[in-house]
Amino acid sequence: MGSESKSLEFLKEIGLGSSNIGCYINGQWKATGSSVTSRNPSNNQTIAEVTEATLQDYEEGLQACSEATKLWMTVPAPKRGEIVRQIGDALRAKLDPLGRLVALEMGKILPEGIGEVQEIIDMCDYAVGLSRQLNGSIIPSERPDHMMFEVWNPLGIVGVITAFNFPCAVLGWNACIALVCGNSVVWKGAPTTPLVTIAVTKLVAEVLERNKLPGAIFTSFCGGAEIGRAIAKDTRIPLVSFTGSSKVGMMVQQTVNERFGKCLLELSGNNAIIVMDDADIKLVVRSVLFAAVGTAGQRCTTCRRLFLHESIYTNVLDQLIGLYKQVKIGNPLEKGTLVGPLHTRTSVENFQKGISVIKSQAWKILTGGSVLESEGNFVQPTIVEISPDAPVVKEELFGPVLYVMKFQTLEEAIALNNSVPQGLSSSIFTQRPETIFKWIGPRGSDCGIVNVNIPTNGAEIGGAFGGEKATGGGREAGSDSWKQYMRRSTCTINYGSELPLAQGINFG
Amino acid sequence: MGSESKSLEFLKEIGLGSSNIGCYINGQWKATGSSVTSRNPSNNQTIAEVTEATLQDYEEGLQACSEATKLWMTVPAPKRGEIVRQIGDALRAKLDPLGRLVALEMGKILPEGIGEVQEIIDMCDYAVGLSRQLNGSIIPSERPDHMMFEVWNPLGIVGVITAFNFPCAVLGWNACIALVCGNSVVWKGAPTTPLVTIAVTKLVAEVLERNKLPGAIFTSFCGGAEIGRAIAKDTRIPLVSFTGSSKVGMMVQQTVNERFGKCLLELSGNNAIIVMDDADIKLVVRSVLFAAVGTAGQRCTTCRRLFLHESIYTNVLDQLIGLYKQVKIGNPLEKGTLVGPLHTRTSVENFQKGISVIKSQAWKILTGGSVLESEGNFVQPTIVEISPDAPVVKEELFGPVLYVMKFQTLEEAIALNNSVPQGLSSSIFTQRPETIFKWIGPRGSDCGIVNVNIPTNGAEIGGAFGGEKATGGGREAGSDSWKQYMRRSTCTINYGSELPLAQGINFG
Amino acid sequence: MGSESKSLEFLKEIGLGSSNIGCYINGQWKATGSSVTSRNPSNNQTIAEVTEATLQDYEEGLQACSEATKLWMTVPAPKRGEIVRQIGDALRAKLDPLGRLVALEMGKILPEGIGEVQEIIDMCDYAVGLSRQLNGSIIPSERPDHMMFEVWNPLGIVGVITAFNFPCAVLGWNACIALVCGNSVVWKGAPTTPLVTIAVTKLVAEVLERNKLPGAIFTSFCGGAEIGRAIAKDTRIPLVSFTGSSKVGMMVQQTVNERFGKCLLELSGNNAIIVMDDADIKLVVRSVLFAAVGTAGQRCTTCRRLFLHESIYTNVLDQLIGLYKQVKIGNPLEKGTLVGPLHTRTSVENFQKGISVIKSQAWKILTGGSVLESEGNFVQPTIVEISPDAPVVKEELFGPVLYVMKFQTLEEAIALNNSVPQGLSSSIFTQRPETIFKWIGPRGSDCGIVNVNIPTNGAEIGGAFGGEKATGGGREAGSDSWKQYMRRSTCTINYGSELPLAQGINFG
């Protein structure tokens, strides 16, 4: 552990030390790969060391997992729900230190770190109920003495590859549902947040062990692209849930599909807020601030594009710039901080590159635009006045950079919202029912998340989370997302002694 | 028209002549490509000529279709249902000649030809009801003064590429649902069944025109791989429904996914029937016959593998061989015929190649195995005694060739059923509840269709049709298949004046 | 037939003559009761004579119906759907004369008469789709080797007692769903609309007979309270659907419940429209006119109470009074008529009594209030300015009398809306999302139908129709209303050989 050892004592509460084994394989902690350093993005000092997985570790883990899956899928679903309930309770007991770790290692502010852990807990509670509702259907047959069933069975193993910005919530979305559905989980966390991966895995592992279930039901790897590729190619893994960029997601998708596997993709967002002339400006300003600078602009649902009706353009912009200048940037664990550091040095470089391009094209930086002098990865929240035709507006710059544009009509604003390759989240601020219902209707926003009078980020687990187009089309968390973690069988049972044929066909 | 002109007079009833235009574009019949000949597989004589589409025709069609879609998606769903109801009535009025055409051009026997048209009619009736049930959800929000909606909107254009073996039913599965969901349809029928494509399109077109709707809502092309590729690549088509081989399906999938489009795939099957020791043998024999020789073995759900429990092996096999020898092969339009011709000369060649391989590996042909001497494409229904390890057993030979194998235990039979790349259909014959429920359970058949005491083929439209693994994972017709034809938006509406955040986060 | 014989020739098209047999029993037309006269409410002249049912006829009908039910409930649901589809087509073919008969005999204007028949046709189309979607559930069991099913089976016989104001649409709501669910229907139409009862029954009967099904599946009686009581008491009828007043409905309910039968009640409404200060006044005025004077105020969803925000009170009222004075009253079959006669002389007397009470309490009649001099049952559409505390405001006066009241706040308006015993329909006119969502939320309208910017009447079949409190709590037509017509069984199937107990209990 680094020099801040005192403030890091809480790590012991969640089973972490100065050096840690990064794989949970066949119910055992074991890793034979090289060591990586987990760094605090606020000062780039070492938090702890982690040994990563090799492909041999991977293979050992997968073999055990395959075996354990045969058992797990025959455990009755409500009993699986009881295990997930216990996982939820284990997380609840460690909500504070886990949330603190998320803030420390990822760099998001503490309330967001705790909120992220709370999201897994919510998912556990939700999945427990779901474990008695993974309902199939009994469908009327057109043939006498026949019954039709639609039965849902587990897929087997679900691979989950998560990203640094939500180092555990996305695991929660996937694992809670996957587990009650009767699947084992193989998790590869982000290479730069290995401590979160380990800490969460430890809590899950303890629950499995306490219930005398094979630990291999939940197999977890710290590691990089090599392990990711192994998961994508592995024919033992019928479903791979991947969170990351559209570019990498496309590679994962093509690799998984080549073996007729299935993907659940949560890729890039390029999310817009539209502000109509009749919007509640106070609500707008708070929402844009949260959506654009929250998590230092590193949410997939971060607002990156702001479309302001010409009549309120100056008013909103002035208020925003004012707020941007006051926003407290600093240590995410300190009370009052609203903007923490970017996650890594590389993120800072990407920010710098993005700003350079913007400047080179003569777009107007209204506020921000600089990297802060510090040991950490801090940058200024930035607002850029730009044309919607600028090519940079079509891309996801993963940091706190907000593009502001003007519009005149709803149709124009919707067209602009829909004019980028990505399709994750979108919001409108208005008080007119007609505008609201057009926005959510067939010719409205083409995104997976379509909000009204709230920002683009901050989804609840009860709905399905995910987006269209280059965002990948996956849906996680609530609604009927669970169906993606199961295999559907259409069964027709003839319990009579005749053989009538469908569509009234007479054969022979 | 060929020499059989008299018997082909019925074609006039459904708008066909000796030469026909093969595209319905922007509400007009027009085609600038080369002419192809539709041949009767029973004698390889010409039925009629058809002019195919060029890429220019395609582009003209798509532009009109895109435009028409904007209108169609705002027509209220129940009104779209009324149009589909009228399409159903138009088909019902022409059930006999259309069924006859299917039999004539594809080569299946008349009751199956009529059954295929009946299936579209059933789909229309079903879709009419569905047009008032494309329900979204209102989900409880954790935030006061907020409501969460899950809204389903049309995708836009749905591309449908169908295969020769079901030249119109698969269009029906897709188009009926796609249309009530608010999508336009772009259809490319199989290159060897252009007359069915044209005849069905004519009926749809008349309904659209009678209702003063743009014909471009239903755009239809006769054509080959070039048009198929254009559909796969076209970013204006968010969903491509493809029926065909796993090999071509994989190419379509990768092409569509490369542009983050979606696929609905119905690919190869390699379907098995398992016969347990306690099965009703009379039912078994009738079912296997229908499943293995029906449609001359050219259904995607044709039974290609037969697993017989050792205790009833000889008994079932003897009865089957007896029936195979009696089965009437011949003109599919003639009463009493059970086996028509293969669809094309190429199909016959593939059959011959398959039989050669089987012979070269010394597997035992118990009955059949030859091509019949005739002007048409007739082959003998064939039974082969083989080992489950033989590589040919893992492949789909698209003709009436049945592989027979022996087993001892249920577990063994299920493992054999699941041991091929494909995962479409599967059946077990048994009278034991325990066997039935294991078969449809987590460790049972891994197919999309899992039957009991009925054959692998003959699905009803109320269930979801499709399969897993190399069969492509798509689901068509009933259940919640309609969701694939729509775009899901998770909407959160704040109708209050506060901004509470999900997961209880406090920001700023 | 009366003196208007020429204009009544259309009755022959739908099988009616000058004297008609009023019961369809065991597939035969037969009635042994006394003769009643169907009169034209526009002039009180005889349309035709009808022989009603005796209790002997009833008993004969029920015995045959019970027997037929055993067959009908085992016909596969999609096949039952096909029968209902044919009924829909039979009605479609006679849409015009049937709609004309409804207008003639009930007294509603022709577009409403045709709309009523269209509603049954819509119900048929809807029910056809439903016949493949009467889905049960497969619920995960907490016990290994167990499956839980929720199965829906037919109830048996459904009794339907309808009222004069919708002499056939309400039959349609019930019968279409009841039939696809596998129930037989026993219908008693209103005593004053026997010709509609007979004409509709004839079309249904022909379809059954053409399909060689027992006519007794649909058993129909013209008759009065005696037959109604017989249905209520009959233990062979597990469900009685009754439409009528709260007073009679209560008696039916208590009688049916005494034998542990079930009721589906559509009773009195006392429906309010609330007009907020920001409402679209043009929309309001058209809506109130349609809702208050349409069908001469004889819909169960007729608007009887109008709450106007004080700021737009005079404006709306002035416009309404203007329209009321111009509205064309007269022969409902004549083009341009908006208000036809009340249904019977008794209805006129009730109107007169109601007006007397209003006058005696010194409430202000702003327009209307009189019976028109004529041979028919015409009265003036009436607007009364009144206090919400007036006892008459709590009662349903079944005619075109509208009570107008003033309010200041939304909370007050909602409280007023909810302050009557009935709870059928309610509307608000506003443009504020907050108001809309409060209105449809937990502290909003307590009615079954809660509209926004449309009148209280004019429901679509896709939703569930019905109301709370003294309106009886029943729900008909769309949504999951079909469940009321079926019997739910929770089935647990043990297919293993062990006996684990729920809740982990260990017994012995």
Next chain:
Amino acid sequence: MGSESKSLEFLKEIGLGSSNIGCYINGQWKATGSSVTSRNPSNNQTIAEVTEATLQDYEEGLQACSEATKLWMTVPAPKRGEIVRQIGDALRAKLDPLGRLVALEMGKILPEGIGEVQEIIDMCDYAVGLSRQLNGSIIPSERPDHMMFEVWNPLGIVGVITAFNFPCAVLGWNACIALVCGNSVVWKGAPTTPLVTIAVTKLVAEVLERNKLPGAIFTSFCGGAEIGRAIAKDTRIPLVSFTGSSKVGMMVQQTVNERFGKCLLELSGNNAIIVMDDADIKLVVRSVLFAAVGTAGQRCTTCRRLFLHESIYTNVLDQLIGLYKQVKIGNPLEKGTLVGPLHTRTSVENFQKGISVIKSQAWKILTGGSVLESEGNFVQPTIVEISPDAPVVKEELFGPVLYVMKFQTLEEAIALNNSVPQGLSSSIFTQRPETIFKWIGPRGSDCGIVNVNIPTNGAEIGGAFGGEKATGGGREAGSDSWKQYMRRSTCTINYGSELPLAQGINFG
């Protein structure tokens, strides 16, 4: 506390003393009625004293509850779920002493007492998930610029009247669902199990108080018929859930319905097990024993009628009689006891009366039939060979008396099963799929619970619990039972500026 004070020390753990206040009103413990004695049915000694509610207490409670309801119904459903989760955790922490109290006060054996508390805990877990799934629907409108919603809102107050045999599980079924649905609960427990009522209420109350919610959300009364009648008549209580006999249930129903309130009835059962010739006899014998003597025959799902196929009649009967003679009767808290006492002296008298009638009609008592000499309420488990025509067979004798009858065919057995007024639970034991599916089909069992190869009792919470006919028709616990605790609104929202009418009607 009585002489057994030592063994009763555990009562302190759950907040009980020797004298207890029996009402939780407006968040306070307070009761002004007379004192009743809770007695141990094993020895009729006093456990503790309880002060019951007066009608004044009731009124005070209801006024506070009405007020609290206004708040509770606007708390977001997932937040209500969090409260129910905490209630579940509070119960889990006291599972053992609460289960022990249920056994002590009701008289059921300890594993069943603990199982009963576990059932509430399961319900809490289930309801937490449900709190994010109380989904309404968005239904396609046939009118442009219109949306249809089906919205579910809380009812307000739900009255729950429970019976002695499940002194807390039935409260759990109702309260968990009612609470997440946004309703307050008014509970009247059975007069003879007041300590369970108080202990459970205390745990709920603590959770409400800890969360600073008004205690009046959960209002609880110890009391008798007077309080029950007050609930039934109270127009502030839109839904009354009642568990008890058909006779009292009928009175409750008619009283509640008279004020157009709704009932949820769980009344008498008269449950049969059918044993086919091919049944697994070992499974049968264990099942019948558990179903007929478990809870000393005092479950509503107790098996009271046993239909044995003639071919296995003697075999099964002999084994059963053997087991009946060995079954350990005694103190329900002692390990190994299978049969505890009847609940009260009155229960013993009813048993004696029943046996007298049986003897007077000369039916053959094969085993049992006597009251045991003891201070407690112990009787012998009894088997009677009888004719299905005997009138006593149609009645529910609430004790361990099993009627055995012989049959020859499935049809006969189903007819016998269905020949009683009650319709709660039923089971068949067979290995034939045809028999299974006929049994659960349209012409099978007419009960709400239809089991296969498990006994009539022991339902899981995931399914809907309840029965048809004189059992009252209510459904509790899982499936869509929650809908009964909510008010359905069909909402049509016009967000455009036109007024198109449904069914295409043109008005004015």
